[in-house]
Amino acid sequence: MxxxxxxxxxxxxxxxxxxxxxxxxxxxxxxxxxxxxxxxxxxxxxxxxxxxxxxxxxxxxxxxxxxxxxxxxxxxxxxxxxxxxxxxxxxxxxxxxxxPSSVALAFARLGMAWDDAAVVSAHGRPLMAAARAAASHPKVAVLVSPESPPEALGGALLELGVTDRRAAVCARMGDAGERVDIVDLAGLAAGRWDPLSVVILLAEPGPPSTPALAWGLPDGSFDHRGGMITGAEVRAVALGKLALPPRGVVWDVGAGSGSVAIECARLCPGLRVLAVEEEGDDAGRISRNADRHGVAVEVIGGRAPAALAGLPDPDRVFVGGGGHAVLSAVLDHLRPGGRVVATYAAVDRAVGAADRLGAMVQVGVSRARRLPDGGLRLAAENPVFVVWGPREELDREPTT
Ligand SMILES: C[S@@+](CC[C@H](N)C(=O)[O-])C[C@H]1O[C@@H](n2cnc3c(N)ncnc32)[C@H](O)[C@@H]1O
Structure with a gap:
């Protein structure tokens, strides 16, 4: 053919x-x-x-x-x-x-090499995710769409705090009606552009306004059911232990507010992220939180392990809720080389999980609080056990 x-x-x-x-x-x-x-x-x-x-x-x-x-x-x-x-x-x-592709033609019209450019597609994904991916490179071609036209891309970049980009809107490349306009981001956001365009974004010289790479976001940036959320610092440790790959499938089982799923999707926009939660009210809450953070998370309402049937096998799993039956089901589905991270407040459950997964730390967080006399005290939170693996076995104490 x-x-x-x-x-x-x-x-x-x-x-x-x-x-x-x-x-x-x-x-x-x-x-x-x-x-x-x-x-x-x-x-x-x-x-x-x-x-x-x-x-x-x-x-x-x-x-x-x-x-x-x-x-x-x-x-x-x-x-x-x-x-x-x-x-x-x-x-x-x-x-x-x-x-030649539309992107090759766009860079050709600008007289620029593009072997060092990133290409980001806004097709079939939230615009904010595409904008975030675009903001992390100094030279990018963004494939916009009628649902996410050039002006919406400009608005999303400004919303992310990016200002130092020149944009070339390259419309209908390779057609008779081809046209290239060069504007700043304010002009991109304010214009009415042909959606059949490639937008080339070029960082201006000077200090970058790229959004900082942040994780362990404050609990307040997620709507949650009365404190039912993995706290920011524990979440930061759990995300580190997940060692997210750039692509693949992530499950967040017992997703609650969806904070872990949303952070995974923010950190690695190439991942497919699924959030499983049994509480009916939480499904809508997870979707609203994901929209607020501009990421795509697929929400599965139901109780694990039954709710896991039929989902694409995961490369990474965060288990925030559910007992040992959930852990067993997750391990049964995990792809080769995959990793599971689970958090527990209860010591006995954590120990059982550590015996299965192979590694555990206890995270104790104490938050600084200002005293009336101006001093600081530390307000200790309940310790949380972060368990991860599978690994061969727990680190051994040296024998004396
Ligand atoms: C501690 S919260 C998780 C918090 C979540 N990681 C976050 O940051 O918002 C535990 C959640 O697991 C859910 N859960 C517990 N057992 C479950 C099960 N078997 N299947 C699905 N969800 C479950 C609970 O409804 C609750 O929302």
């Missing part, structure tokens, strides 16, 4: 091999615009327009015994149709002929 990316000159601008792939195809699949631009095809050649229903087009491709050619815009391997085609038919069955 050939996959041909078309640029502004359509098939005329494509290489000889790409044109040959179109000529020999028995089935040509592509957007209506691309199919129309091909003009009349040889007798017997079928065409299938690519509409919203990609599955139907993939079925047609599968049923076709002859050569197939799929047409796309720009580089089809860059946020394009190569991914679903490779997933369904295997990478080895594809012969890809790319044209």
């Amino acid at each position: 050939a996959v041909v990316g078309l640029g502004v000159e359509g098939l005329c601008g494509a290489g000889a091999e790409a044109r040959h792939a179109v000529d020999r195809a028995a089935l040509v699949v592509g957007g209506r615009r691309h199919l129309t631009a091909l003009g009349a095809l040889a007798a017997g050649v079928r065409t299938v327009p690519l509409t919203g229903d990609l599955g139907a087009a993939l079925d047609e491709i599968q049923a076709e015994p002859g050569p197939v050619c799929v047409l796309a815009s720009g580089d089809p391997g860059f946020f394009g149709i190569v991914r679903p085609l490779a997933e369904r038919f295997g990478a080895a069955s594809l012969e890809v002929h790319p044209a």
